[in-house]
Amino acid sequence: MQTYLPHENGYMDHQIKLRLQSVLDIPLWRVEEFLSICKRVIHQKNDLIDAGGRVFDQLGYIVDGAARIFYLNDNGEEMSYLLQVNGDALGDYQSYLTGQPSQVKIEFLLPTEVLYFRKKDIDRLAERDVFWLALTKRISDLAFIYCKRRLDELFFYTPEQRYLNLSSKSPEILNKIPQKYISTYLGITPQSLSRIRKRLAEVDLLT
Amino acid sequence: MQTYLPHENGYMDHQIKLRLQSVLDIPLWRVEEFLSICKRVIHQKNDLIDAGGRVFDQLGYIVDGAARIFYLNDNGEEMSYLLQVNGDALGDYQSYLTGQPSQVKIEFLLPTEVLYFRKKDIDRLAERDVFWLALTKRISDLAFIYCKRRLDELFFYTPEQRYLNLSSKSPEILNKIPQKYISTYLGITPQSLSRIRKRLAEVDLLT
DNA sequence: CGTTCAGTTGACTAAGGTCAATTCCCGTGG
DNA sequence: CCACGGGAATTGACCTTAGTCAACTGAACG
Secondary structure (H helix, E strand, O other), X not given: OEEEXXXXXXXXXXXXXHHHHHHHOOOHHHHHHHHOOEEEEEEOOOOEEEOOOOEOOEEEEEEEOOEEEEEEOOOOOEEEEEXXXXXXXXXXXXXXXHOOEOOOEEEEOOOEEEEEEEHXXXXXXXXXXXXXXXXXXXXXXXXXXXXXXXXXXXXXXXXXXXXXXXXXXOHHHHHHOOHHHHHXXXXXXXXXXXXXXXXXXXXXXXX | OEEEXXXXXXXXXXXXXXXXXXXXXXXXXXXXXXHOOEEEEEEOOOOEEEOOOOEXXXXXXXXXXXXXXXXXXXXXXXXXXXXXXXXXXXXXXXHHHHOOEOOOEEEEOOOEEEEEEEHHHHHHHHHHOHHHHHHHHXXXXXXXXXXXXXXXXXXXXXXXXXXXXXXXXXHHHHHHOOHHHHHHHHOOOHHHHHHHHHHHHHHHHHO
């Protein structure tokens, strides 16, 4: 259940262009050029994208909404790898880069508007104009930094501290996304998250 | 205690050039150009590099040897973030990219030969020739993929499984690097690693 | 030989996992 | 408007595993 909106249809308001300008750090006329390779999609709540072993050859940008990117572990359980909200990316950048098959699944947790572009399209732009090559490098830079931040979180902090960090840095995620998904994102079970919240609430009472 | 070797001194043998050609995936004459911005350093065992809050504006490539990249956690304990051996990279790519201060420390665990290049030098190359811009993108791609692999390891596997994965995928690390560093790399204490090894040995006996 | 430090082991604690029961919340249909 | 159903969240009881602190072993080196 998806609604496709051509980018030229007048719904693409100035706000979005300004946000892309800021996110990508490029001039407005370059944003127009970028949008020419983008497809705008409205996903309904509970929509599911399942890469199912195919190459994930496009990237998405969440204009508005929320989604979780998850995998099934060896035990068949869903592991929420990423919880993405407004301004975040969608996709499997490893598969995108390497052309290897992806097992990723994406579930939309709210009605969500996404801008997608395909690797081949931006690569074609990059071949013709260094500007776009530089942008693809910037995308890789951002992907690395985002990944490293998540790695640091898992490496240096306990589950409890990770929950506190998430609370303070991403209240939007706590508001939009059910606890059962937040728990596996933090690397724990829903029960453990519930107990951590209880512990923290008790400590709160004492202060 | 470091020994600096100019790259033109004849010690830079053909082997290294061939390896760089393969690692960077560039033609041999480009390797020559690349080497013109590289500095070759021999670190002694136990040498320490401490970024100490300065920007880490260079990247290293380990020709031969071993090093660990570590941080001090909030508790003042050393956390081995990366264990690097032949063919691996050295540095703090986040600091390199963003220009933000780095708290990273690097300890050499063996006499280690490293090729370094500075960000400003490769950026200058990249400004003049798209070829080198594409290479800097490739470096970011590789940094991302490397980071994601480590993240997956921490996210999906238990400490015991992580140890088994390391054993099978990187026996070189097990051979070169003391257990006390391997343990914090795996996200556990030296005692726990010792017990995991004991458990595994007992299981081995039964089979 | 001692010294030193890595590695191991023991005893105990803390925290998350597991399985099952219960409660809470919310939307739907009677 | 209320009762019911179903999934989310919580809680309880118990287990497993890692952390902690301290003691001990063993190998390397002078």
